[in-house]
Amino acid sequence: MSRPLPPPRAERLAFAACLAGLLLAACTAQPPAPVPMAAPAGLCRIGRDGGPPPLAEGERGIGGTGILASAEGERGIGGTGSPSLGIVGVVTGFASICVNGLHVAYDPDQPVEAADGPLTPAALRVGQVVVVEATGPDGALRARRIGLRHELAGTVEAVEDGAIRVAGQRVATAGALPAGRAWRVGEAVLVSGLRAPDGSLTATRIDPRPAGGATLVFGRLTRLGGPARIGNLPLRVAPGVELPPDGAVIARGRMQDGVLLADSVERDRLMWDPPAYFGAGRVLIEAWTVSGGGRLLLGPGLSVPAGPGAMGAPGRRVVELRGGPNGPSAAPAGRAAPEAPRGERAPMPDRGFEGRRGLERGAGGRWDSPGRAEAAGRGDRPGPDTPGGGAGGGGRGPDAAPRGGAPGR
Template identity: 40%
Template sequence: MSLSRRALLRLLSGASALAFARPAGAAGDKILDQGIGGTGIRPGPDEEGDRGIGGTGVVGTIRAFGSIVVNGLRIAYPPDVAVAIDGRPAGVVELKLGHVVQVVARADESGLSTARIDVLHEVVGPVTAVGRDRLTVLGQTVATRGAAEPRRWRLGERVAVSGLRRPDGVIAASRIDPAGDRPALVAGPVRRAPGGTPRIGTLPLPGLDPALVGRRAVVEGEVAGRRLAIAESREAGRPFGPEVGRVSIEAFVARDGGRLRLGSGLEVAGSAAALPRSGGLAVIDAAVGREGRLTVESLRLRRDPAESGRSGPGAADPVGRGGVDAPGGRGPGGRGVEGPAQPGSPGGLGRGGVPLDRRMPGDAGGFAPHGGPGRPGGLAPPGGFTAPGGAGPGGFAPPGGFGAPGGPGGFGPPGGGGFGGRR
């Protein structure tokens, strides 16, 4: 059974159940709970119940190519997409599996797309210690087991680490590359050392603005012994402004008393009653309020590639060889770059001739980033959207994602009322 986009949106228009209850906000910070999680689709004035389309901020790891697949979302990009690595201009051929990226995606009838991709490293600098499945870089402990394209690193080599920070401060690397002549950099939550000096990890940062303590910051400079001579620093706890209506953020999470704490140091708000019982790697869907404040709407835990014995981001989300987890292939801009770690031109056919899927999450027969081709219908429980109405507590359930078979989504009842799906 197939559904038109308008009919689907009508069916989902009554959503009100969320995995996290919202705290009272300031005037003008009203958050509507009828958006389709992660897509940027928000309620609008259309008298027939359809919705407008807005921007969605996405922070997460590139798990596959053929467009880019981040947080289970397939995000297309044009041939002239702007790419930056730690704020410096780069090219699309420099995108790699395992890179942590930040994008603003917009939805249209054909799916999600973006005009800019920012690659974010958690630390860039010399290796000062090497252990089994561990490195130390600029005072940061780096767990290397889940990194894509692993290799042996030697003391003194300069590396650029992509990954997500755990609540204990350890960076779970998803990719490690030679740093070349990039400036030394560290990003993460700023704490005070026993003597009062600001630090990230165990790296002391004398001279850092004390207003950054307790917040996520990005600091660049020159290595001076065991310290970093700061050249530039900036607050990074709220990556998106109010022009973005919704966000999808991949992060390690933990309970911290009555609140949710992200290892990255990003700031979120949500109801303590709905916190997960245990922490782990999660994808968080949140609404963006005044001054970029993030209010969590749903949270779904996912398997950590480093703990599941898989070899890295490319293996964590198998979708099939052509055009998805095999980067390269042909797009509308002509012949893309083919190779083990290079993305090709966006859209079109991936290597092997497999057509790229640009449908919205949950569309009938969509691909499943976590488990191969989705079940017919795409809305069958427990994956995809949950009932009653709208994008319920489940959000996009791992490994179901785009209608694929998978565990119950998020926290709350698994979705019911599937249309056209096989159990």
């Protein structure tokens, strides 16, 4: 059988040249565009000004967690039938909402309840305190309701190194976000933070607020046989306004000569009974705590029974509260709060305030409020272990709104 003849030499050269051209074209061709990928779940990120980072293509789902929405959009994320979990704590980042060491997914269009009206999750910032009702297992939580919680809303009355005064309340600002922000007397602000058991307030974030809004104060109402006060702030109510029982309250009104003229004063239901507020069997709440006598004090306004395993050392931590017929109680194994922007308790050096209205010069030459010495006698100064780590409850309680209202309203 005869073999086929090889192609002529010229034909072989032409084929080789063509093959070389194809190989060269393959080597110089542009690579294909990368396939969009969702961000890894559980990665906490921070965008501009401490807010959520922009969603990459492919992150159109819930909160940029890498959980993609269904073809129908999966707009509503509640109503799953899963037991509810209440969460109160400082935002540490976004992959969802990163708070109390958990990741809570949310719909980007979900309303966020706030002091001056509803917002979207895009307005959330690291350092703010959120109140979240979530459903699902701890590893796949989804927000059913989100609210912002501000301890104070009002006008800056005085400024010193490491502190400002708002609505008669001293606010320690060292370490508060945005870092390095210098506030001026007369500016309207929203203060996020955590109160110590003595009522002292350390800000975790301070945000500007449109001027003209009502003054909001969230704290512990006391009468002590005299005029009503929230902490050391004198309170005068409008005709027809009835004061609730002493304890954690929300007051709204306007400041006049160092007195809050309140148009409304209502119980702070979150700080009376967190599980009942959420309608949940479990609540994870971040707070400054001290313990003693078989009870755990969270901030200045909430005291719950606690066994030996739930006591722990004084400090800032996340505590699990469980509901029951006799009110909330602390579960064992409370943990330290996750790393988060936080303010340290600032000292009170002998420095002049920019504004001194309503202040008096004390025996040591400091500018101080007339009621501060009286407040100190009620245990409003900090102890050695925490920012305000005394066991006294003479301070002001953290804020939250009644269920169905905006936390911070």
